[in-house]
Amino acid sequence: MAKNMGAADKIIRIIIAAIVGILYFTGIISGTLGIILLVLAGVFVLTSMISFCPLYVPFGIKTCKIKEK
Structure with missing residues (x-):
């Protein structure tokens, strides 16, 4: 699972x-x-702790700033 949640997203969820x-x-x-x-x-x-939201995957949403290679 690649991270797809940024810091602001995690804070808002918490x-x-x-x-x-x-x-x-x-x-x-x-x-x-x-x-x-x-x-x-x-x-x-739970999703904030693991920095991954499964609902973001089908929509192609990524709120994290880290780019994958």
Whole structure:
């Protein structure tokens, strides 16, 4: 897997995941919607940690500045 996520993309995803986590654990969002958003937040954190988003591949999106040889 080649990296396809830049630093700004990773930071934005982690911030969104943190906000969703806070909203879920404070009870502002709950139920099925809360669980779905919490799973999505987990995916955001995971993809940020490995710097690879599988959804970017079919669309040819790369937000990282490193060029492959």
